[in-house]
Amino acid sequence: MNPDPLPSRPHASDDGRAPGADRRPTVGRGEKVRAAVLAATLAELAELRYAGLTVDAVARRAGVHKTTVYRRWKDRDALIVDALAGQIAADIPIPDTGTVEGDLRLLARGLAAWLRGPSGAAVLAVMLSEGAQAPGIAEVRSRIFDDRLRRAEPIVTRALGRGELPAGTDPAAVIKALAAPLYFRVLITAEPVDDAAADRAVTAALAAARHGGLG
């Protein structure tokens, strides 16, 4: 009854519940429904890609009524963003090692492992399968990446607090500078996305950030 790949994994943004809250029947049930709908969304995406996904089919697969879905997500795209962003957040944790270099290295290696694994390949296939043209899909990609930024930016704000990077460094620019070369390898040059590639991305991003190139 629970086909879900994700909800059992903790991720950062859904930890606002009071201790023991998930033992309260209503919240517990709400979470189960939510998890089932998100899992059904991922399964539908894998089969039908972005353009083919319908809220009807998601609801049917999750065993809930369509209105239950619309009560929680305003539309199809909101559902897709939530499902994919949640999956990515669970797959690529945000580290807090105490140094910006340590954090960025773990983050880049986590992203690299994800990009070369089945989950990253599946997300990229969904997100790029209809090219840049499918209406709505660019907006969905952008919102998913915004979610990543929101989660990862504290790495840079903590570094700024510790004086590790020059004041004026743009946290989003640092995270993007780290991610861009790895996506570029997967999507354009077909070079391996291994730990060495991740480490090179960190070295370049930190060199740029430390010398005012990412302000």
Next chain:
Amino acid sequence: MNPDPLPSRPHASDDGRAPGADRRPTVGRGEKVRAAVLAATLAELAELRYAGLTVDAVARRAGVHKTTVYRRWKDRDALIVDALAGQIAADIPIPDTGTVEGDLRLLARGLAAWLRGPSGAAVLAVMLSEGAQAPGIAEVRSRIFDDRLRRAEPIVTRALGRGELPAGTDPAAVIKALAAPLYFRVLITAEPVDDAAADRAVTAALAAARHGGLG
């Protein structure tokens, strides 16, 4: 008979022909056939994408016999690489302004203009329309990008000769550091790819290169 890569449109790196050579009738005819086949390849790609393109259909559209195509290109992928790399080379010239910053700025702005224009959108749609999975397509993408690198790397080797960048800087790494954030905007974050984005990519790539981040 003349297997030269990109003769019909002038560009920086293929100017080795003797003056008047392109007025010799045999070369002229060979060039015309070559140009017709490459144009037919681009037209077929636009309609049928990567997976749908056949050498038969390209030959028919170009008005030549299939064996004429195979005499010049060993297979379908070689034809696709040649057609797309040639189009990109004609669309994005390689500058030589006398400074690495001037060159990289023009190159990045040229790439940005191409990425946001119809030609870039068409190439990306072809190259990513079947996702990362279509057999052969990753290899084709990688060979097209290798061609770009081969043409653009002299910007960095000239800069090294002028002492503008530290010895040991990897020319390919600099060009990739410039290109990656622009592709990333188009393919992932859906942010505008304008001159400002191009200039920011140059600033970051140069900061990284000057401080040993791209060795």
